[in-house]
Amino acid sequence: MTSKPEITKLSDTVSVSPQLELSDVAALAKAGFKSIICNRPDDEAGDHPRSAAVAEAAQQAGLNFAYVPAVSGAITDQDGEKMSSALADIPAPVLAYCRSGARSTKLTEMAQAKPAKTPSTSSRFNVVIVGGGSAGIATAASMLKRNKTISLAIIDPADDHYYQPGWTMVGGGAFSAEFTHRKEKDLIPRRAQWIKSAVRSFDPENGSVATADGQNIGYDVLIVCPGIKLDWEAIDGLPETLGKNGVTSNYRFDLAPYTYRLVKDLKDGTALFTQPPMPIKCAGAPQKAMYLSCSKWEKQGVLGNIDVQFHNTGAVLFGVKEYVPALMEYVERYDVHLNLESKLVAVDGPAQIATFEQKRGEEIKRVEIKFDMIHVVPPQVAPDFVRSSPLAAESGFVDVDPDTLRHVKYTNIFALGDACSAPNAKTMAAVRKQAPVVAVNALAALEGKPPIADYNGYGSCPLTVERGKVVLAEFGYGGKLLPSFPNWLIDGTRPSRLSWLLKDTILPPVYWHGMLKGREWMVKPHRIGAE
Structure with a gap:
């Protein structure tokens, strides 16, 4: 571990340490820990990673995470009960941390002196979306534009949201890094409830999702789009x-x-x-x-x-x-x-x-x-909590029908984006096309109806071959060319300045102000059986 925090073993199941850095998390997984508990409040003074950032790093490393904050010098019996519930709900061995390790030690002692409580169960929603990235927010926005009465929750631990296609342009000197960044809270659709936690596991037989902080979230329809793990x-x-x-x-x-x-x-x-x-x-x-x-x-x-x-x-x-x-x-x-x-x-x-x-x-x-x-x-793989779940295909990604993006076994579960098994190119353009398809199919599932829209595998890769020119690759399943523009305007097989304009100037605002707002410019869902 980069910062090498001093770890104290309290029992065979729980160890404690002072403040962790994000760079420590992967090494904890290598050391055999299965879970992390943060006992330090996010608003406590000091320059320390917030719980959501540690939760995201834990998820990337395949670890469970729970946030059980306690105020130094003012630990209550209720804090001990929360610690007891957290320890009962996540797999051992567990590493708990705070600023110095003292609060974590005290909370562990209190927890082990009490009988474990069962995890909390929060309310049920018509639709639960796992992942607050481009796929999750775009799908939520499209659904809520069509039906304002549904209850919808987005589960995601991240504070920050990124326009990731822009990072190539940052590396090429065309964009600033901050140009690609927004706060997650500013992008969640107004009528959606944001559950700021990481997902621990799925229970499709009982229609619920378990989160790292001990919640069980019920759903009528589940949409899974947590992205891909960078290994x-x-x-x-x-x-x-x-x-x-x-x-x-x-x-x-x-x-x-x-x-x-x-x-x-x-x-x-x-x-x-x-x-x-x-x-x-x-x-x-x-x-x-x-x-x-x-x-x-x-x-x-x-x-x-x-x-x-x-x-x-x-x-x-x-x-x-x-x-x-x-x-x-x-x-x-x-x-x-x-x-x-x-x-x-x-x-x-x-x-x-x-x-x-x-x-x-x-x-x-x-x-x-x-x-x-x-x-x-x-290398890139499905997130650990997806790969180890009953939703996974042999590849580790969510096992979906490539046309309807509905799970092959569970008719009330859909997936899109980088985490689904469909054999399309994993690009932002693919997500933009998939989101409306999943939106209308998920709404149909809420009414007990079969899918009504299909996806043709469309993906786009604007290949920036030089500063000012792009080869605009657009294709679907089987490598079939699916150009969005007539050949006389943009020949996607040749470098084009107009394609650079699309990449550099047009697509970023389309993303922030169109796709994430549920505006389906040029990506209206294709009805099954229609020409």
């Missing part, structure tokens, strides 16, 4: 060197500005760009980072001094063949060394060495490459 730990040595030693990634809000700083400062040397196995969100983003970097180096007149390498675990540059010729023109223009079937497995930050496993025929070779900068895209 930084899967690459040996990566977590501890991110943000320093020339190691960066546009897949994190705080690191995208570091990408641009590295690019601006690099005048010669070796620059590596990597892509992990599929599925990942925005399959074009790994190479977008490379193209925008090369465009900057070209303008600075230093591109010829830099050995640019693209290492893709896959066997092709891009999964839809119609877009490959235009992309290859830029690979050749920037003199990029293209390495297919080359998987990043380790990063030694201080030594600036990346290790790849490269498939060459039937042989797997292990190759070490010295770098001056490396842009890493982590």
